[in-house]
Amino acid sequence: MTETQLTLSRRQALKGVSAFALTLVAAGLLAPGAHADAAAVDAAIKKLVKGTPEDGKIKLDLPQIAENGNTVPVAFEVDSPMSKDDYVKTVHLFAEGNPSPEVASFHFTPQSGMARASTRMRMAGTQNVVVVAEMSNGKVYMAKQQVKVTIGGCGG
Amino acid sequence: MLSRREFFHLAAATAALPATALNFRSAMAKQKVMQQDLLQFDSLGQVTLLHFTDMHAQLVPIYFREPTVNLGVGEVRGLPPHITGKDFLHKYGIGPGTPEAYALTDQDFTSMAKSYGKVGGVDRMATLVKAIRAERPDNTLLLDGGDTWQGSYTSLKTGGADMVDVQNALGIDAMTAHWEFTYGVDRVKELQDSLNFPFLASNVRDTEWQEDVFEAIKYFDKGGVKIAVIGQAFPYTPIANPRYLMPNWSFGINEDNMKKRVADAQAAGADLIVLLSHNGFDVDRKLAARVPGIDVILTGHTHDALPAPVKVGNTLLIASGSHGKFLSRLDLKVEGKKVTDYNFRLIPVFSDVIEPDKDMAALVQKVREPHMAEISRELGHTEDLLYRRGNFNGTFDDVICQALLAERDAEIALSPGFRWGASLLPGQAITVDDVHHHTAITYPNVYRTEMTGEFLKTILEDVADNLFNTDPYYQQGGDMVRVGGMSYTIDINKKIGSRISNMTSLKTGAAIDPSKKYVVAGWASVNEGTEGPPAYDLVSGYIQNQKVVKVPDNQTVKVVGA
Numbered sequence: 001m002t003e004t005q006l007t008l009s010r011r012q013a014l015k016g017v018s019a020f021a022l023t024l025v026a027a028g029l030l031a032p033g034a035h036a037d038a039a040a041v042d043a044a045i046k047k048l049v050k051g052t053p054e055d056g057k058i059k060l061d062l063p064q065i066a067e068n069g070n071t072v073p074v075a076f077e078v079d080s081p082m083s084k085d086d087y088v089k090t091v092h093l094f095a096e097g098n099p100s101p102e103v104a105s106f107h108f109t110p111q112s113g114m115a116r117a118s119t120r121m122r123m124a125g126t127q128n129v130v131v132v133a134e135m136s137n138g139k140v141y142m143a144k145q146q147v148k149v150t151i152g153g154c155g156g
Numbered sequence: 157m158l159s160r161r162e163f164f165h166l167a168a169a170t171a172a173l174p175a176t177a178l179n180f181r182s183a184m185a186k187q188k189v190m191q192q193d194l195l196q197f198d199s200l201g202q203v204t205l206l207h208f209t210d211m212h213a214q215l216v217p218i219y220f221r222e223p224t225v226n227l228g229v230g231e232v233r234g235l236p237p238h239i240t241g242k243d244f245l246h247k248y249g250i251g252p253g254t255p256e257a258y259a260l261t262d263q264d265f266t267s268m269a270k271s272y273g274k275v276g277g278v279d280r281m282a283t284l285v286k287a288i289r290a291e292r293p294d295n296t297l298l299l300d301g302g303d304t305w306q307g308s309y310t311s312l313k314t315g316g317a318d319m320v321d322v323q324n325a326l327g328i329d330a331m332t333a334h335w336e337f338t339y340g341v342d343r344v345k346e347l348q349d350s351l352n353f354p355f356l357a358s359n360v361r362d363t364e365w366q367e368d369v370f371e372a373i374k375y376f377d378k379g380g381v382k383i384a385v386i387g388q389a390f391p392y393t394p395i396a397n398p399r400y401l402m403p404n405w406s407f408g409i410n411e412d413n414m415k416k417r418v419a420d421a422q423a424a425g426a427d428l429i430v431l432l433s434h435n436g437f438d439v440d441r442k443l444a445a446r447v448p449g450i451d452v453i454l455t456g457h458t459h460d461a462l463p464a465p466v467k468v469g470n471t472l473l474i475a476s477g478s479h480g481k482f483l484s485r486l487d488l489k490v491e492g493k494k495v496t497d498y499n500f501r502l503i504p505v506f507s508d509v510i511e512p513d514k515d516m517a518a519l520v521q522k523v524r525e526p527h528m529a530e531i532s533r534e535l536g537h538t539e540d541l542l543y544r545r546g547n548f549n550g551t552f553d554d555v556i557c558q559a560l561l562a563e564r565d566a567e568i569a570l571s572p573g574f575r576w577g578a579s580l581l582p583g584q585a586i587t588v589d590d591v592h593h594h595t596a597i598t599y600p601n602v603y604r605t606e607m608t609g610e611f612l613k614t615i616l617e618d619v620a621d622n623l624f625n626t627d628p629y630y631q632q633g634g635d636m637v638r639v640g641g642m643s644y645t646i647d648i649n650k651k652i653g654s655r656i657s658n659m660t661s662l663k664t665g666a667a668i669d670p671s672k673k674y675v676v677a678g679w680a681s682v683n684e685g686t687e688g689p690p691a692y693d694l695v696s697g698y699i700q701n702q703k704v705v706k707v708p709d710n711q712t713v714k715v716v717g718a
Contacts, residue, residue: 063408064629067394073406126652148630151618152395152682 036101041094041130044101045142048092049134053142058091058131060145066123069149075118078133078141082108088115090134097127125149189255191510195287200499201489202379203428204292206285209301209456210478210576212335213311213319215520217274217507218578218593220479222461223545224262227718228438229648230626237437237460237475248463259481259504260461266541269581273508276480278322279520280505282513284483285326295379300328301456301476302389302434305347306335307576309531309592310523315343317350318523324352325519330374332356334390334434334457338598340401356387356432358417363406372417375424381490383428384421386450388414390434390457392632398599400684409439409629411446418449427493430454437475438628444468451495452486457633459545459575463502472498479578481505531589535699538586540707544577544594547623548636548646548713552577552594555705556691557640559698560677564604564688567663568612569640570678573619575633586705591696595679600690602679610670613656616644621652636713642668643712650717662712 036044045053061075078088091106108115115133126148133141228238239247241261250256258268259275289296300323305316316339323331330353337344348355348370358372376383391409394402414431421429431450433440436457444453445468453473461477465486472495476484482502489497524531544550553571560569577594580586607615615637622632636646645658659668668674679691688694699705 059412061412064627065392065395065632067399067406067408146630148621150395150622150632151615 035097035099035124036095038096038128041096041101041128044094045092045130045132048102048105049132049140051138051140053132053140055142057135057141058133058143060129060131060143061118062129062145062147064146065148065150069123069125071120072123072147073118074121074129075116076131076143077114077116080115080135082110082113082115084110085136087112087136088133089136091115091117092132092134093119094130094132095121095123095127096130097123097125123147123149189506189509191283194503194506194510195284197288197485197487197501198499199292200487200497202295202381203383203488203490204288204296204378205430205452205454205474205484205486205488206288206296206298207301207432207454207474207476207484207486208281208480208482209434209454209476210303210459211276211278211300211319211480212303212307212478212576212593213305213316213596214276214307214479214578214593215278215310215318215322215523217277217280218479219269219581220275220481221265221269221541221543221545221579222260222262223547225547225715225718226460226545227547227624227648227715229624232438232441232628236462236466237458250463255504255506256463259506260463265543265579266581269579272506275507276505277507277512277520278326278480279512279514279517280507280510281480281483282326282516283510284503284505286513288485289327297329297376297378297383297385297430298327299385299430299432299454300331301432301454302331302333303335303456303478303576304331305333306338306596307593308596309589310527312592312596312598313527314523315339316347320347320350321519321523322516324350325516328353329376330354330356330385330387330432332387332389332432332434332456334393335397335597337389337393337402337405338397340598341403341405344402354387356385357389358386359388359391359407359410359413361406363404366406369405373421373424375426381427382425383430384424384426385430385432386414386417386421388431388433388435390436390633391439396632396634396682398682398684401598409435409443411443414443414447418447422449428452428488428490428495433457436628436631436633437473438631440473441466441468442628444471444473452488454484461502465498465500470495472500474500476502478576531587531592533588534585535588535591535696536586536703536705538580538584538705538707539582540705541579541582542586542705542707543579545575546635547573548715549638549710550577551707551710552580553638554640554707554710555699556594556679556695557638559695560602560679561640563694563698564602564677566604566641566675566677567661568607568642568674568676569638570615570676571638571640572680573623573635573637574680575635586699588692588696591699592692595690595692595695597680597691599680599682599686600692601681601686602677602688602691602694603681603686604675604677604688606673607676608670609659609668609672609674612642612668612674612676613659613670616646616656616659617652620646620648620655624648624655625652639712643714645714645716647716648718658714
């Protein structure tokens with residue numbers, strides 16, 4: 001299984017790694033100030049990908065409710081043969097509650113074998129996590145899930 | 157052997173009962189219920205599953221009043237278990253005034269309790285289990301849904317060891333867990349080693365290596381049927397309870413993990429797949445629709461008691477109540493890896509008509525004896541019926557909020573919406589034991605702090621969304637946080653941030669000001685290092701000072717959209 005640890009360092013590009021290259025746009029995660037929203041995520045998607053995203057192909061693995069908002073596990077897998085003619089090119093990770101909506105972009109090649117990755121995010125509050133996959137044939141897929149960050153203490 | 161004692165003098169009742177409801181027809185004709193009536197059952201198939209859950213360390217008989225208000229939202233609005241009182245009786249064809257009406261609803265509770273007596277007691281439970289095992293020696297599995305180690309003085313003092321002894325004596329075949337984890341990881345591992353049966357939790361992984369912490373599946377052979385029992389611990393334990401007690405364990409519903417476990421069980425050749433779950437009823441109902449292949453889900457956590465299974469696709473959902481008040485019996489006929497027939501009964505453990513099992517009674521005596529002087533100490537009396545269950549308030553919580561306000565000189569009190577805690581009838585003495593039934597936790601400290609009006613609203617909105625989120629996977633179980641010193645309105649059908657309005661201070665009659673700070677007392681904080689006296693001591697002291705506890709009718713929460 002391909003697993004990449006996302007470090008919360010400033011803008012950092014890991015290009016040419018054999019399995020896949022990971023571009024971090026995590027800068028600003030810890031910065032104070034205004035948060036993004038759904039509209040900002042929409043704008044960011046329009047800026048990064050061509051075409052209208054469809055539902056499907058992407059499986060998200062993230063908690064409904066975060067156990068620890070400081071380090072929320074986020075994983076995805078995109079259904080694709082990953083052949084020379086049909087593969088996942090790029091997967092973008094967005095968070096509506098992030099200071100900047102773009103969290104990370106993952107670049108894949110047919111040699112990646114499979115289009116999956118996992119990382120951890122810091123989340124100050126409840127928000128939607130949006131994953132967008134660009135395929136080699138130009139199709140674009142999207143998946144979204146809310147992750148709640150709660151005060152806790154009242155179940156039982 | 158079987159008791160011939162006649163305890164139940166039934167009120168007139170003429171309701172026809174469905175075959176799946178508690179079958180007291182013949183008993184009612186004779187105006188009494190006896191042990192053999194409770195055990196009456198038409199055996200069927202190769203497998204008998206016995207299930208209880210959420211016992212909350214109740215060793216001896218208690219009163220337990222079911223909720224008046226238990227609302228469901230979205231797709232489950234008005235579906236079991238979100239029906240109560242008269243609607244519940246109507247839905248299941250139960251006559252008012254009958255033993256099953258007493259067991260399953262809040263209707264006319266005080267007078268019914270006086271007629272029908274207490275419920276539960278592990279010595280009575282043991283009698284039922286032994287009798288059914290004697291009848292079905294090679295077919296029976298006894299499964300414990302968790303929340304067994306917490307909820308009493310003795311469980312707190314022994315760190316859950318008293319309940320482990322009871323579980324071993326009952327001959328439990330497997331358990332899963334929730335409150336068990338609040339003893340901390342070291343204690344859980346220690347107690348797990350002294351169990352004669354597996355502690356199953358397929359959804360608990362260590363955060364470092366993402367490896368299973370506990371056994372996930374246990375296979376049994378009963379009546380020639382290979383049974384896979386998958387355990388699912390409460391998914392939100394590190395959120396609803398203090399994370400610092402289990403810092404390196406990750407939980408979650410994890411549907412994909414469940415699909416994998418089911419596939420594993422199928423690959424291992426299981427004929428029958430049983431999920432022993434602490435998800436909560438609505439979570440399990442959704443899970444059953446999305447994870448095919450589970451034959452039976454033994455639900456827990458939300459304390460619902462249903463006299464008939466709820467069917468989702470081919471999955472049977474069983475809800476066995478709480479506090480040792482019920483024992484579920486599900487007989488299954490399994491053919492070609494499918495359940496082709498079943499018979500079910502939710503057996504109420506009516507303490508007064510079941511002969512206590514001698515060995516278990518001796519064990520209970522042994523466990524309680526060293527603490528008897530303290531737990532039997534009378535603190536005062538109650539003038540009103542005290543209970544906890546209900547979405548927005550319970551009278552025992554009203555007493556706790558009174559105590560928090562008075563003893564910590566606060567304007568507003570917050571008490572968690574726990575669903576465990578026995579009931580007390582008007583006129584009953586309140587003992588140290590009784591107070592612990594509502595407060596015995598490992599993080600009991602009562603804080604006194606300042607909160608802004610805005611933060612108070614955030615708390616109410618947050619908890620309301622745990623209860624009334626239309627997606628069950630976002631629900632944590634439990635009820636609404638109990639509030640003293642403040643009234644509010646809640647619209648259960650709105651979204652988070654807009655459910656709560658009209659927050660008003662009862663002391664001043666003024667609207668709660670978002671920017672103003674209020675002195676708040678509360679307990680069961682999930683934050684490490686919370687300071688203050690333990691809730692059980694504070695509430696005990698308050699009752700001792702009051703001598704007689706009175707609970708005025710609570711009109712402080714106005715509910716919209718129910």
